[in-house]
Amino acid sequence: MVVGRDKYLRLLAKQYPTMADTVTEIINLEAIMNLPKATEHFISDLHGEYDAVQHVLRNGSGNIKEKIREIFQGRLSTREMNQLAVIVYYPEEKIDFILAELESEEEIEEFFTLTTTRITELCAFVCSKYTRSKVRKALPPDYAYILEELLFKDSIMTNKEDYYDKIIGTVISLKRGKELITAFAYLIQRLVVDHLHVVGDIYDRGPYPDKIIDTLMNDQELNIQWGNHDVLWMGAASGSAACMANVIRICARYDNLEIIEDAYGISLRPLMLFSEMNYPEDNYEPFLPKIDPNGEEKIYPEEIRQIAKMNQAISVIQFKLEGEIIKRHPEFEMENRQLLSKIDFEAGTVEVDGIDYPVRCNYFPTVDPKDPFKLTEEEEIVVQRLMEGFLNSERLHKHIQFLFSKGSLYLTYNDNLLFHGCVPLNEDGSFMSMTINDKQYSGKALLDKYEDVLRKGYLNRKRPKENERYLDYIWYQWEGKASSLFGKDKMTTFERLYIENKETHIENKNIYYEERDNLDVCCKILEEFGLDPQKGHIINGHTPVKEKRGENPLKANGKLIVIDGGFSKAYQPTTGLAGYTLLYNSFGMQLVSHQPFTSVKDAIINEKDIVSTRRIVDKELKRKTVRETDVGVRLMQQVQDLQQLLKAYQEGEIVERVTKK
Known part of the structure; x- marks a missing residue:
């Protein structure tokens, strides 16, 4: 073996000391690469508007409500689905509000039983595109055992149905139903979006940029383009x-x-x-x-x-x-x-x-x-x-x-180029x-x-x-x-x-803002940053889209997407809406437009969500897998390294380390 490679493989062997360990990890990584691509969530121009931002983060730009409809359409009424959605967004506050309106212990027990059953089913659906290992790492420690048992229960309920019912019943009888539902809610919020992209401008105009950053610091999978x-x-x-x-x-x-x-x-x-x-x-x-x-x-x-x-x-x-x-x-x-x-x-x-x-x-x-x-x-x-x-x-x-x-300042991620301005x-x-x-x-x-x-x-x-x-x-x-x-x-x-004369107030934009509707210019920029213009998109923030004047957030036939979140109240009279966010999952890209957020209180009491409208930007011809993403490229490299380690074991160049049983 080459000296440098030999040193690297011997270091890798400390993590995988036997052929069995190495083979197991290769199988694990190959399986992960065949999972559906996880959801990316793009937001921009938050401008200190903490309440509106946290609501969009909690509802995943409407992604949670979409999941609820997929599972419960025809089984639950619209009101019941809306109530479940708000419980996921604001579990402690909404449960307290509901309990205050219930009159008997029987009603309270029925509420907790139904809600726990529904939120368990919703959470299992959200978790279904991840490995059990990843879900386990995301579980809150206080209720990890119970959540894991309920999420990964047998698909055939014949033998253990009473077991699962008893778990839920015991939790409710011990007055811990609220805490269990809350744990499920935050797990759903965390996993409904795998990776968050903040395309700039957390600060200024709104009152709470510090609270937004505190919130983002709790999100492990994110990046920020300043x-x-x-x-x-x-x-x-x-x-x-x-x-x-x-x-x-x-x-x-x-x-x-x-x-x-x-x-x-x-x-x-x-x-x-x-x-x-x-x-x-x-x-x-x-x-x-x-x-x-x-x-x-x-x-x-x-x-x-x-x-x-x-x-x-x-x-x-x-x-x-x-x-x-x-x-x-x-x-x-x-x-x-x-x-x-x-x-x-x-x-x-x-x-x-x-x-x-x-x-x-x-x-x-x-x-x-x-x-x-x-x-x-x-x-x-x-x-x-x-x-x-x-x-x-x-x-x-x-x-x-x-x-x-x-x-x-910019990021290339999964064939897309992200930057705030130009x-x-x-x-x-x-x-x-x-x-x-x-x-x-x-x-x-x-x-x-x-x-x-x-x-x-x-x-x-x-x-x-x-x-x-x-x-x-x-x-x-x-x-x-x-x-x-x-x-x-x-x-x-x-x-x-x-100066009173408004002609002196004019700030002329760089020609980029005219040319970004030109497909050739967008392709040229993608190539400059090492991306394939046939696959990639430019994702931009910074400039509010004046929708009420007919401006389109999709430029150059959808090659460039403007997602200024429009969270700043100062812009909303001009734009006519509260801006755009973007979702990119295994089926393609969806641009989500939002109406202004009223208040957290309105959401909890009246179950008033942000009104969001989706439109497809780019639809995958076949469902995209992890293998086709940047994460997949890294995993493939790990597989190749492990295959070389396995070969070194098989040819006796590295000796397996015997571990005590």
């Missing part, structure tokens, strides 16, 4: 003051400063005191937060005023910090974004693209017209203290490290290039370099002087024209805040 808002928070946690200023401004804009203070324990007191001292005038209308009129919490006028002034203060700090970055990097070609230097403070105008516009709020107490991008001493102290908060927040870094461990293109359709540290990159190489910069920026966060060369490029990914995450020619934050 969105522009995720990268903004990753940049802030890496030490980028410009990214941090943007994070705070956006939270102030959407009245979500609690994310920073309560969720991550970062004090905004330095900014609050600074804004009170330096922005005393009531000239802050452009900086007023967007308040949800249907929000449960009342916000007082004084609080609105305070948030607006903090927004105003951090916005000016942001423009200063960004101006300095642009000065350091002429290769960014963003000189037209240095608008603080274009203000005529006496006339109250600002020059944008050669035209003077009146500013809505001509109050810049901290801007020196001779050196507009220089922070005042007070601003430097505020930035330093805020930055210390971001760098030292334990919970924030727990979440950011999770994003790095499970995430990437692959930047020039007007002629060629890949746009960007110079990073004196070297040009484009296409796949550019995204690889961006990811490298992000990872090194976070690793070097405790060494600010060394880190500057990474942090500037991290910020560029937030609003640079060659950024795969931004995908526009400029970000007009300044114009939206200070």
